[in-house]
Amino acid sequence: MIEYCPARADIDLDALGDNIRTVRSGIDGQKIMAVVKADAYGHGRAEVARAAVRAGVDFLGVAQLGEALALREEVGSQPRILTWIYAPQAPLDRALRAGLDISIGAPWALKAIEEAAHATGICAQIHLKVDTGMSRGGFDLDALEEAARRTRILEEAGLVKVVGLWSHLARADEPEASTTAEQIASFEEARTCVARSGIEVELHHLAASAGTLWHPSTRYDMVRPGIITYGLSPNPRVATARELGLRAVMTLSADVILERVLPSGRGISYGHTARTSHTTRVGVVPLGYGDGIARTASNRAPLLIAGQRTHALGRICMDQFVVALPPSARAGDRAWLFGDESFGLPTADEWAEVTGTIGWEIVTRLGARVPRDYHGTGEDTLTVS
Numbered sequence: 001m002i003e004y005c006p007a008r009a010d011i012d013l014d015a016l017g018d019n020i021r022t023v024r025s026g027i028d029g030q031k032i033m034a035v036v037k038a039d040a041y042g043h044g045r046a047e048v049a050r051a052a053v054r055a056g057v058d059f060l061g062v063a064q065l066g067e068a069l070a071l072r073e074e075v076g077s078q079p080r081i082l083t084w085i086y087a088p089q090a091p092l093d094r095a096l097r098a099g100l101d102i103s104i105g106a107p108w109a110l111k112a113i114e115e116a117a118h119a120t121g122i123c124a125q126i127h128l129k130v131d132t133g134m135s136r137g138g139f140d141l142d143a144l145e146e147a148a149r150r151t152r153i154l155e156e157a158g159l160v161k162v163v164g165l166w167s168h169l170a171r172a173d174e175p176e177a178s179t180t181a182e183q184i185a186s187f188e189e190a191r192t193c194v195a196r197s198g199i200e201v202e203l204h205h206l207a208a209s210a211g212t213l214w215h216p217s218t219r220y221d222m223v224r225p226g227i228i229t230y231g232l233s234p235n236p237r238v239a240t241a242r243e244l245g246l247r248a249v250m251t252l253s254a255d256v257i258l259e260r261v262l263p264s265g266r267g268i269s270y271g272h273t274a275r276t277s278h279t280t281r282v283g284v285v286p287l288g289y290g291d292g293i294a295r296t297a298s299n300r301a302p303l304l305i306a307g308q309r310t311h312a313l314g315r316i317c318m319d320q321f322v323v324a325l326p327p328s329a330r331a332g333d334r335a336w337l338f339g340d341e342s343f344g345l346p347t348a349d350e351w352a353e354v355t356g357t358i359g360w361e362i363v364t365r366l367g368a369r370v371p372r373d374y375h376g377t378g379e380d381t382l383t384v385s
């Protein structure tokens with residue numbers, strides 16, 4: 001455990017709660033599964049999950065079975081948790097004892113859950129996953145009829161209960177792409193096929209953030225938003241976080257550890273990819289690619305220091321990088337890397353734009369060395385009862 005770090009990620013759980021309420025007010029009464037995989041997109045799984053529960057989500061979703069087992073310990077017996085990534089030989093018996101909902105998207109997984117249900121005497125709550133066009137996980141439509149037939153037999157034997165039928169969209173963040181309509185059509189086929197087998201599905205779910213926002217017909221019975229709950233846009237070219245009424249949950253900052261004046265003609269950092277063309281005040285920010293700051297942010301990374309916008313100079317190193325220092329800035333001032341646009345800060349989406357990636361990656365890859373400092377609870381403090 002590292003006890004001191006000049007950098008910090010402030011995590012605003014009230015912003016998370018507000019974003020969840022914004023999602024809720026934009027849909028039509030569907031259930032909400034808050035997606036808290038990958039350590040809640042780098043924000044901290046336990047704290048974010050508890051805040052999401054306080055904000056009233058119905059389900060939590062994590063990719064990996066190991067994350068789901070840890071999450072169950074962190075949140076207690078409620079709410080329901082769906083997990084969808086595990087390999088043959090995974091401890092599905094533990095998953096059942098932890099009361100997890102489990103995605104089933106391959107014949108071997110159906111067999112494995114049958115065995116775990118036998119071994120534990122627990123009826124498995126499962127969500128059948130169908131591949132509607134992502135070509136990643138899930139039963140092919142061709143294989144679904146047989147899978148549904150087999151699942152129905154297991155249901156009759158009391159070994160499984162089909163809670164959900166689900167899939168994932170590949171291009172919902174591109175509202176004009178015809179792919180989403182094609183995926184909806186495939187999902188409808190899957191629904192019909194599963195219903196024909198006699199299985200009664202409680203929850204059909206297809207939409208992550210972009211589907212939730214931009215394809216209302218993908219909302220079905222439950223939506224699975226991730227990135228919008230963290231206050232970032234699934235596609236800032238379609239609508240920015242601010243335009244969507246979202247608030248950034250993570251603010252990343254660090255103390256400037258050094259101020260100095262470099263003469264004209266000095267190369268800066270590894271490779272001398274920047275060189276001063278005049279006498280230049282620079283500072284050093286103690287964050288680097290060891291903390292998840294992309295090396296592609298070299299010479300580009302936007303920051304706010306002493307109330308002024310500035311940028312990185314030269315290569316991002318493992319633990320630090322050089323910045324152009326505004327005239328009034330001093331060592332010890334706070335350098336704000338990204339956060340809420342309404343406070344004048346650069347956004348994670350802006351970092352994504354300048355580094356050629358997506359907002360998801362900017363927040364999720366923030367390293368464990370940076371402490372997360374939690375604020376707020378996620379509860380609705382504005383509602384007067």
Ligand SMILES: Cc1ncc(COP(=O)(O)O)c(C=O)c1O
Binds near residue numbers: 035168210224234
């Ligand atoms: C299956 C599934 N559902 C929902 C989500 C949440 O996605 P987003 O962050 O785009 O809302 C993800 C994340 O990739 C996912 O894999």
